[in-house]
Ligand SMILES: Nc1ncnc2c1ncn2[C@@H]1O[C@H](COP(=O)(O)OP(=O)(O)O)[C@@H](O)[C@H]1O
């Protein structure tokens with residue numbers, strides 16, 4: 001398949017659902033409206049609908065991003081790409097290989113309307129918060145998120161003011177050596193000792209102050225001295241901040257680290273320190289450091305728009321939190337990059353693929369999903385059940401959040417499942433219809449028995465929750481057939497409903 005084609009018709013058919021009642025096409029338009037696959041362990045999610053969709057997307061020239069939960073996913077995608085003649089487009093990011101992405105370098109270059117600091121803060125806080133949600137380690141202090149954002153932003157600003165650049169090593173050493181409350185209260189005593197070895201925070205702070213003082217001095221020399229002398233201290237400060245944006249930034253950094261930090265409760269400070277430093281600590285260690293921080297980038301997310309398939313091989317099952325955090329980070333950066341694309345210039349669909357997707361969710365997913373269609377992002381999220389999503393999207397109170405998020409994925413495929421909640425959700429989504437019901441009533445008239453047969457139409461669930469328990473799960477015992485129900489929001493099948501039963505052959509990928 002040539003990946004040079006730049007015209008993609010949204011009505012291109014990817015899958016044809018045909019049975020005796022007629023046929024329906026499932027198109028690129030459906031793909032970019034998102035897919036959610038549910039099914040229990042071993043129900044055929046990966047080898048059934050997953051494989052079918054992956055091959056269709058590859059055969060049709062999609063670029064994409066693949067996140068991995070299991071180690072065998074790399075090999076699986078190598079096979080898919082080979083089968084679809086796309087091996088040259090597959091770019092595997094894994095330890096001890098030569099593909100690198102420097103996220104700070106990238107985020108410093110694609111700022112647009114935002115400052116470098118805002119850009120990097122957004123990335124770091126999204127990953128850290130996603131991680132907090134998953135571990136439920138959130139503080140009960142409602143201000144912890146604001147405090148965390150401020151800590152990240154001020155550390156980045158301090159780094160920029162002192163050294164004119166940001167690196168994860170600098171952020172880590174600075175964040176780790178910020179003055180404690182006790183130290184802040186005894187600052188004069190500490191500073192009275194000229195022999196002390198300055199820690200990274202103090203060094204950065206003093207370097208930043210020296211830089212600003214030099215700028216202020218040069219500025220003062222350029223001003224009319226009489227005007228300068230006539231200013232009171234507030235007017236002077238205002239004039240300096242107006243003339244020198246860095247001086248203004250330094251004022252905020254100073255206020256934050258020296259004044260505001262004293263007022264943050266010990267518990268909140270411990271949590272935000274732990275979250276921020278903990279994440280930075282995973283960034284300065286391999287494999288993440290080599291892959292995402294140390295080297296110049298050898299690829300960019302934008303290459304997916306030219307047909308590259310980026311697979312991040314840091315499977316969650318093997319690398320745990322580090323694998324998850326770094327993949328959420330790349331996913332978020334990638335989503336933002338895809339949102340910036342100009343579909344009129346390049347209409348190539350790109351897929352966002354996550355098997356065991358519950359690991360990779362973050363707080364902006366619903367928001368990004370809502371616009372994914374217009375950015376031609378064909379999301380495929382595969383997961384066992386709804387409770388998996390609840391647990392990873394903020395606990396018990398997240399039902400509404402999860403369901404509205406699922407509402408942004410138009411196509412849903414339900415495979416065999418023992419989870420009652422998911423089966424109930426599927427049954428309700430598919431909805432009710434009038435079913436013919438024949439009933440026999442036995443009545444006794446004058447001592448003689450008579451049977452009357454009545455036929456009534458009754459509104460009933462089209463697919464009852466327990467029916468999802470009896471679907472085919474592939475393998476030799478099922479002649480390699482995987483069955484499920486597909487539901488497509490707003491699309492009618494020939495049976496006049498927007499769902500139908502599907503059967504997928506694990507070997508041939510025909511339905
Ligand atoms: N390529 C294949 N050919 C035949 N059987 C397979 C193949 N891949 C997986 N299976 C079997 O099919 C069933 C479904 O597997 P899988 O698709 O991995 O399930 P899930 O992703 O839902 O956990 C399992 O019993 C598995 O052993």
Ligand SMILES: [Mg+2]
Nearest residue numbers: 045046047355
């Ligand atoms: Mg699977």
